[in-house]
Amino acid sequence: MLKMSTLFLRTLRDDPADAEVASHKLLVRAGYVRRIAAGIYSWLPLGVITLRNVERVIREEMDNAGFQEVNFPALLPREAYETTNRWEEYGPSLFRLQDRKGGDYLLGPTHEEMFTLMVKGEYSSYKDLPLSIYQIQTKFRDEARPRSGIIRGREFVMKDSYSFDLDDAGLEVSYQNHRDAYVKTFDRLGMKYNIVKAVSGAMGGSKSEEFLAPCSTGEDTYVLCPQCGFAANVEAMVTKVDAQDSSKVPAVEAFDSPNTPTIDTLVELLNSKFGGGYTGAHTLKNVMLMADNKAVCVLVPGDREVDLKRFQENLGGIHELRVFEDADFAKFPALVKGYIGPQDAKKSGITVYADPRIAPGSSWVTGANQKDRHARNVVNGRDFTPDAYVEAAEVRAGDACPECATPVVIDRAIEIGHIFQLGRKYAEALNLTVLDHNGKSQIVTMGSYGIGVTRAVAAIAEQTHDEIGLNWPAELAPAKVHIVAAGKDDLLFETAFKLGTDLEAQGISVMLDDRRDASPGVKFKDAELIGNPIIVVVGKALAEGNVEVRVRKSGEKKEVALSSAVAAITDLLK
RNA sequence: CGGGGCGUAGCGUAGUGGCUAGCGCGCCUGCUUUGGGAGCAGGAGAUCGGGAGUUCGAAUCUCCCCGCCCCGACCA
Structure with a gap:
């Protein structure tokens, strides 16, 4: 049970001066994160619990899909990145450093090379494929301009997966498996999102899609067809214009x-x-x-x-x-x-x-x-x-959908996931081959799939918050139930604690505001700011043997008998 | 990297050359109070981002540096 009397937490009344977007303001005010430097944040207990909850959901869905978890260091030697030319190509966004002997190292911005080498070290037969492995790990990118709090940081947590297949048909299946797993993951995270076509860009490869969480503070612009559902990043928007008859056009x-x-x-x-x-x-x-x-x-x-x-x-x-x-x-x-x-x-x-x-x-x-x-x-x-x-002109709202010619709408979003069919670029550079059923050496084809974990925390905060605070889906909240002891009687505090214990016995996580020196007003404001889904007030209604149960999201509240509180709460959480 | 803004206590801020740097929140002590960020009294907490300079005197003016935020360029 998280007891507010001893929880390492200090909420702030004022918005921090350096925050612009809602997720940043609220995560700082509610005591989830603190800024250390531009794009670098530390996580306080409530933030850590929430982040771990998001990780848990992602991990469960990756495991359910049959992907296996591994873990790499963030500190990596130069060599592999030299081989794929990314030591140079990555440019100033790569954190480079040297050890005491002058050897070059980097802080991993993404791990295609290391995963490729890991598989190369263990496997050498087509019989071992397909394989999908992933990690949840801290990445480092020296962004030219970190911004929007933890939405774009220089150090952030990412779930990155990589698939390995013998041929293109296999890659297509692995890609689809990841896509399905991502749909399940983001649904469970309670996010609104669109899957949009993207351009593969610097990663190379053929096919790529982004998972975008619509949000006015997002940095990505995408088009959406209200008629047929076509969705694409503006870079990947396709313009279809038919050839015209010029036979009657006079001379220049x-x-x-x-x-x-x-x-x-x-x-x-x-x-x-x-x-x-x-x-x-x-x-x-x-x-x-x-x-x-x-x-x-x-x-x-x-x-x-x-x-x-x-x-x-x-x-x-x-x-x-x-x-x-x-x-x-x-x-x-x-x-x-x-x-x-x-x-x-x-x-x-x-x-x-x-x-x-x-x-x-x-x-x-x-x-x-x-x-x-x-x-x-x-x-x-x-x-x-x-x-x-070559597509070059700016895309505008009202441009024709390439599928059905309906005018498209343009919206902003946060990129929370990106899936790529990489193809053989990395396997070729690092010579990852397996023997096929003819005993012939074949270059493996790969996919890479990322979810921004810390970014997802911010994106969820952006999509779910309201004027008074954060508002988490039950699975992600620091606690499912936030009990406020509003009053001063010992009996009331004892009752609140007992209720918390009973809820935990049912597997329901509890945060208990058992501060003796805080007024009810302070406790209510903090409960709303912190954003747990159910708030239970043990206060004056106790005289009639009741407690008040509130739903954070809807604001709906009702008094229930103390004796049936656990059942009522269990019901609400379904 | 270009443009703009900013840096004063844990947080939010006032203070544009002149007395001991002011206020609110938070924190500590005491009393009072307990259903919507309570009240009264007392208290702790600041090398005014750093350095150099101008001046009788600098948070305040000048120069250099550092850091932060926003827009753009950039961004698996």
């Missing part, structure tokens, strides 16, 4: 367009010159970018910005992508800034990518590659030809 017509530095001013000129009907969506924007120090041009409709992250993810294999600067323009004198068109890009040897909205046969107003000159009736496929189509 260049015209003078002085003082039209922006799309808006250009549209204004077009409407006065050609009798209206033009919008930004009729213009073609030629955005010059530097991709790993190679100039590229990306075409998007004039009314949309280039989403650099989206373009980079879909282009793949690019480490640094940035917009053109004046110094870059200086290297390409043929490019007339503000009047670039795709017609002459080939002459400059620049690769031209087009967003799919620039459909074959579509006709555009764009730069004429001369100062103060634009051109209209510039047709894709006739007057210019993109080298490739």
Whole structure:
């Protein structure tokens, strides 16, 4: 029984000045966590209990799915990460350190290498596969900007699993098993979430999905189709635009367009010159970018910005992508800034990518590659030809769902899980092979699957809190029942303690506010702030032999006879 | 890394060159009080983030450094 009289806990009346999001404010105020440094938190008793509860649920679901738990150190030698090139590729986000002999070490940000090597050390036959193993362990990433309390920390707890299969069909099954296990896990954690398509990005591999917990303070933006349920991270949103018939489009017509530095001013000129009907969506924007120090041009409709992250993810294999600067323009004198068109890009040897909205046969107003000159009736496929189509334009609410063309909605969320079909990238680099049934050596194919455990605690707090405090699902709360002894009679305290003992005998965890010096008001506020699902008040109703049972979430309260309290509470917790 | 804000007791804060750095919460002692963050009285607790400088005098002005928060870049 957690007794408040001795519990290592101090709640705060005021929001901490350095907290912005609700989960951060409340977890600090209710005495669950304390900040140590940016993105680094210590956990107090209530926080530890809650975190362990979340871990327990995850562990049980992983075990139920047949995955086996292992554990790696956080402190790792450089070697394996050198082999996969991630010692370099991971960049400044990797915590690197040296031992006394000058040997290089790192604090593990994720453990693909170590898991691969562990399996390599034990297994060498296809008969041993499939295999899925996992750990729940502290990870370290030197984030450029830790934020939102424990939602994005530099040290955090993650559950990471890895699957090992002989072939793609096997990987598909392992992936699906993890997906199913995640659905069960997040359902049990009481979370609202969407499973969305994602781009595999730096991890490589073919297929990837994210589990996103909708939440206004989340950092991830995703699209959702209200009609068919299609959901995707904005990076993975697909634009479907059909080819257009351009046979009736007149020839390219260049015209003078002085003082039209922006799309808006250009549209204004077009409407006065050609009798209206033009919008930004009729213009073609030629955005010059530097991709790993190679100039590229990306075409998007004039009314949309280039989403650099989206373009980079879909282009793949690019480490640094940035917009053109004046110094870059200086290297390409043929490019007339503000009047670039795709017609002459080939002459400059620049690769031209087009967003799919620039459909074959579509006709555009764009730069004429001369100062103060634009051109209209510039047709894709006739007057210019993109080298490739790559999703690049910003995604907007109302864009067409790629499955059913219904306008999509856009929402924000916290990424709580991510599952990847990695393929053979790590197995190949570290030479993880098994002999197949023909005695032939085969490279193993892998999947990796993560759940942010500490982040889940914060995400659940975000989704379940209300104005007065935290509000945990019963399975995760520090205690299922919070008994408040409201009064000063010894009998009342004895009764409250007895009730706690009776509840615990039924396997129901109990927190007891047995502080003699705290007023009832303080105890009520603390109980509501801490967020256990059932609050039982042993107070003035005791004169009639009753206690008051409250449901934290609904605020519903009722008096029940002390003698039937355990039964009533058991019932409520079902 | 770019932009913005901030750093005064455990927490929240006042104090823009001048007396002993003020207040609220929390903490300690005593009395009173006990169904919505009680009251009265007394008390402890601060190298004002650090260093250098300007000045008769610096929490306050200047410079350097450190740290924290927010927006962006970044983020298996």
